[in-house]
Amino acid sequence: MTEIVKDINETGNNRLVIKELCVQFGSFVAVDHVNLMVEDGETRVIIGPNGAGKTTLLDLITGKTKATGGTVEFRGHSLIGRDTSHICRSCHVGRKFQGPNVFNELTVIENMRLALMGNDNFLGYLFRRQSREEAEKIHRCLDAVNLLDYENVKAVSLSHGQKQWLEIGMVILQDARLVVLDEPTAGMTAEETFKTGEMIKKNLADKTVLVIEHDMDFVRQIAQKVTVLHMGKVLAEGTFDEVENDPKVIQVYLKQDDGERGGVEECLN
Numbered sequence: 001m002t003e004i005v006k007d008i009n010e011t012g013n014n015r016l017v018i019k020e021l022c023v024q025f026g027s028f029v030a031v032d033h034v035n036l037m038v039e040d041g042e043t044r045v046i047i048g049p050n051g052a053g054k055t056t057l058l059d060l061i062t063g064k065t066k067a068t069g070g071t072v073e074f075r076g077h078s079l080i081g082r083d084t085s086h087i088c089r090s091c092h093v094g095r096k097f098q099g100p101n102v103f104n105e106l107t108v109i110e111n112m113r114l115a116l117m118g119n120d121n122f123l124g125y126l127f128r129r130q131s132r133e134e135a136e137k138i139h140r141c142l143d144a145v146n147l148l149d150y151e152n153v154k155a156v157s158l159s160h161g162q163k164q165w166l167e168i169g170m171v172i173l174q175d176a177r178l179v180v181l182d183e184p185t186a187g188m189t190a191e192e193t194f195k196t197g198e199m200i201k202k203n204l205a206d207k208t209v210l211v212i213e214h215d216m217d218f219v220r221q222i223a224q225k226v227t228v229l230h231m232g233k234v235l236a237e238g239t240f241d242e243v244e245n246d247p248k249v250i251q252v253y254l255k256q257d258d259g260e261r262g263g264v265e266e267c268l269n
């Protein structure tokens, strides 16, 4: 175990490489021979209709679901077969799940402290004194997600958007090198969504980032490249403009009945 941690810390490139990744639930193939390479420092957005396999793909990367085939490597090391906490701590992978996942009865700052300790370390959280460096780091991260004025507010009292920001703050705090965010703007207003995009661009600029999204303005705002998943397979990949104008994407997503081309988002939401 120590050996692996050492290796992962010392190898250089924060590149995520996925080859022929598959998962089958009974006879249903949810992720079907997916190949994906996200470069060091790149922000990649994955789009696709409901049920396309987007969340399942993140589950496979983060060890929540075991692959039935294929490989996932980050920084040159396999993530396959490792448990979620190992992938998070030793492989430097941070994840924000679909929908807010914060402790409602804890305050904003308590949620952040807990994130810093590792969410399963309640005893450490209760008994360990926080260093000045840790307090300053939490302060910086709360500032980054516009929650500095809310540090003593219970999470339950935050708006839906603010809960999402708190969770993004918790991910930023963990110093992950690969950050995966599942629908970070779901339920947000257009203004909150835009702010979230700027937040990601500013605070995760040096990370390798994989984001699942449905809001195409947001996708345009943050994505260096876009991958379209459809029925568990990669349907298209390229820049935002390339994907939006790809005939395969148009054929699959755009409404055909009125003969007019709407936005991709019309068909994804």
Ligand SMILES: Nc1ncnc2c1ncn2[C@@H]1O[C@H](COP(=O)(O)OP(=O)(O)OP(=O)(O)O)[C@@H](O)[C@H]1O
Pocket (backbone or CB within 6 Å): 025, 028, 030, 048, 049, 050, 051, 052, 053, 054, 055, 056, 057, 098
């Ligand atoms: N553990 C499981 N057992 C059986 N089927 C599953 C399991 N996990 C996911 N699925 C199925 O796999 C398919 C893909 O689900 P997934 O949650 O990855 O979709 P998604 O692209 O994230 O959709 P959405 O945009 O709605 O979040 C769905 O049909 C889902 O029901």
Ligand SMILES: [Mg+2]
Pocket (backbone or CB within 6 Å): 054, 055, 056, 098, 182
């Ligand atoms: Mg999903």
